[in-house]
Amino acid sequence: MRQVSGWAVVVLAAVLAACTGRGEGADGVRFHAEGQPAQLSDWHLFDVHEGTLVPVEGVLPYDLNTPLFTDYAHKLRTVWMPEGVAAAYREDETFEFPVGTVISKTFYYPRLPGESSGTDRVLRSEGSEGRLPGGGLRLDDVRLIETRLLVRREEGWVALPYVWNAEQTEARLMRSGDLVPLTLVSADGEEEPATYAVPDQNQCAGCHGVDLQSRTLAPIGPKARHLNRDFDYVDGDGVVLQANQIERWTEVGYLEGAPSVGDVPRVARFHDGSATVEARARSYLDINCSHCHSPSGPGNTSGLWLASDVDEPLRLGRCKLPIAAGYGTGNRQYGIVPGDPDASILTFRMASNDPGVMMPELGRSVVHREGVALIEAWIRQQDGDCDTGG
Ligand code: HEC
Numbered sequence: 303m304r305q306v307s308g309w310a311v312v313v314l315a316a317v318l319a320a321c322t323g324r325g326e327g328a329d330g331v332r333f334h335a336e337g338q339p340a341q342l343s344d345w346h347l348f349d350v351h352e353g354t355l356v357p358v359e360g361v362l363p364y365d366l367n368t369p370l371f372t373d374y375a376h377k378l379r380t381v382w383m384p385e386g387v388a389a390a391y392r393e394d395e396t397f398e399f400p401v402g403t404v405i406s407k408t409f410y411y412p413r414l415p416g417e418s419s420g421t422d423r424v425l426r427s428e429g430s431e432g433r434l435p436g437g438g439l440r441l442d443d444v445r446l447i448e449t450r451l452l453v454r455r456e457e458g459w460v461a462l463p464y465v466w467n468a469e470q471t472e473a474r475l476m477r478s479g480d481l482v483p484l485t486l487v488s489a490d491g492e493e494e495p496a497t498y499a500v501p502d503q504n505q506c507a508g509c510h511g512v513d514l515q516s517r518t519l520a521p522i523g524p525k526a527r528h529l530n531r532d533f534d535y536v537d538g539d540g541v542v543l544q545a546n547q548i549e550r551w552t553e554v555g556y557l558e559g560a561p562s563v564g565d566v567p568r569v570a571r572f573h574d575g576s577a578t579v580e581a582r583a584r585s586y587l588d589i590n591c592s593h594c595h596s597p598s599g600p601g602n603t604s605g606l607w608l609a610s611d612v613d614e615p616l617r618l619g620r621c622k623l624p625i626a627a628g629y630g631t632g633n634r635q636y637g638i639v640p641g642d643p644d645a646s647i648l649t650f651r652m653a654s655n656d657p658g659v660m661m662p663e664l665g666r667s668v669v670h671r672e673g674v675a676l677i678e679a680w681i682r683q684q685d686g687d688c689d690t691g692g
């Protein structure tokens with residue numbers, strides 16, 4: 303906790319409230335420049351109003367065009383920065399965030415209609431059930447699982463996993479992670495067991511570790527191409543206001559240096575039927591795989607690079623021989639065999655739940671059927687033949 307004497311806090315809070323509405327101080331976010339606060343409420347990112355969990359003033363909710371798949375969990379993401387500082391725009395990389403930034407991601411599931419709060423049965427959906435404009439979550443309609451924080455301190459980013467209690471009144475720091483048994487129930491009643499894994503604090507680096515040597519952490523999602531989309535904000539009077547996120551971040555002073563929206567890159571939403579299969583597949587691989595599958599990521603030894611700007615077919619897996627043959631490849635020959643998803647290693651590993659085979663290797667216990675179907679469709683529409691040089 304930042305230690306400031308009582309009067310200074312009052313004066314500072316008044317000044318901040320008057321000039322920006324970033325809500326730091328007594329009624330707003332409490333930034334902790336050191337230590338690992340034991341409870342999520344110690345940060346005061348959220349309040350509960352009339353049974354709804356809402357971000358406090360200045361805590362800006364955001365969405366990505368295509369999210370990471372995590373056992374069908376829904377995610378509420380927020381960003382907050384202290385007074386007087388902003389993130390610097392980057393065209394391709396994660397924005398450059400200032401010291402004091404707090405980014406949160408809350409994982410939850412919509413509850414089944416009529417299901418009591420004590421059960422493990424939750425809705426398997428990719429819709430927006432339980433979620434209100436402006437990022438509010440109706441507590442009777444959702445099962446909160448965990449809230450992850452990435453906090454930018456002087457020494458770099460710190461990752462903190464908080465797990466919600468059954469009463470949904472508090473989330474506690476769980477540095478050793480947790481396992482949450484769930485039954486995912488689809489709208490038509492089909493059931494699938496899942497063992498949702500809250501990562502332990504060291505596993506955060508397995509995906510957020512951008513520098514393999516120093517194991518330095520960094521955010522993954524807040525890049526121009528993922529944020530360039532509309533979001534339903536709510537103003538002080540409760541009026542819903544749809545705005546582009548890049549413009550909104552700029553307007554509230556959280557982002558500097560962004561060009562006009564037409565010049566900001568954008569990846570497709572993976573379930574957007576109006577985008578091409580190619581665009582949707584590349585967006586999906588970008589957010590689900592490229593944090594590891596890049597020249598500097600934890601999957602770099604594979605030689606498979608899956609970011610949306612990679613244009614060399616071999617790097618993307620096309621007619622690429624695997625680094626090791628056999629078991630992990632399902633005895634398939636190449637990463638991608640054009641036109642033939644059933645012969646491609648990419649889809650074999652995405653459709654597997656075997657810990658020694660499955661991709662991503664962290665962060666899921668069930669298969670993302672819609673994701674696998676998309677990558678299969680993309681491979682199916684590719685022309686060429688590996689034996690004649692692609
Ligand atoms: C399986 C890989 C993986 C693991 C493990 C993982 N993350 Fe993430 N995380 C991601 C990806 C990918 C995103 C961006 C996509 C999204 O939000 O859907 C993300 C997003 C986030 C965000 C929102 C800001 C951002 O980076 O986009 C926070 C906060 C976060 N993670 C915290 C954590 C913490 C804390 C841990 C460890 C307890 C952790 N993550 C473990 C992959 C992972």
Ligand code: HEC
Pocket residue numbers: 508509587590591592593594595600601602603604605606619622623624625626630637647648651652661662663664
């Ligand atoms: C948490 C890091 C991580 C994530 C996320 C991840 N991978 Fe991997 N992947 C690896 C590592 C490490 C290897 C090399 C070891 C192995 O083959 O298991 C690998 C290997 C592979 C291989 C074999 C490559 C070869 O040519 O031998 C394929 C195919 C693959 N991954 C596909 C994917 C896909 C598709 C995704 C996203 C849906 C994904 N991976 C996400 C870490 C990751």
